[in-house]
Amino acid sequence: LVPYINEKIGKSGRIVGLDIAEKMIQRAREKFSEKDFPNVNFVVGDIMDYNFSDSFDFIICYSSFPHFPEKLQSIVKMASLLKPKGKLIICHSESREKINNLHRSLDKPVCSDILPTGQEVADYMRSAGLEVEIVIDDDDKYVVIGIRAAL
Structure with missing residues (x-):
């Protein structure tokens, strides 16, 4: 990207x-x-330990979110780093089913790295104070976008 x-x-x-x-x-x-x-x-x-000195217009997690051990807490942290109207984008260019099946077929530690449903991630974003703009969780791709409210 x-x-x-x-x-x-x-x-x-x-x-x-x-x-x-x-x-x-x-x-x-x-x-x-x-x-x-x-x-x-x-x-x-690690996003959970990293302290940025400023905020961001966009935070993009591309083909990485299954590997975040604390998914809700990670979204809360990333949401806190967004500027007003900033977007958190969690996306994969393959389906959740394909990603999860691949991970399950691999050895530890990746075998338990599962991508939650788009609705679960949308709920995490809402819990973090983001407005959910898009949820696509289909046979081709996975995209969840949340927006931080304007001040």
Whole structure:
């Protein structure tokens, strides 16, 4: 998503890529060098422990949410980092069923990393004070978008 988002936000925008897996961050840094993407910062960390100094217009969890151990608490944390009218987007380019079946077929620790239904995630977002804009949980994709209220 980095090149697409970078094109949309321009040189004045900023992207923070956060992942708990050091190897994923290393790979991202190799793919998207600081020379070519000076406004992108990749950080190794857990969303629950990471303290950002500012807030965000968008937080996107792309193909990662099943791996969050504390799903409701993670959504609450991410919602707190959004600017007014900011959006939290949890998405996968495959169906929940396909993702969950894949994870169940793998060894520990991934075998228990399950993606909840779109309605469950929507409920988590509402609990975190977000207004749910979109829920798509079908045979092709998974998208749940919540918006923080304007002040």
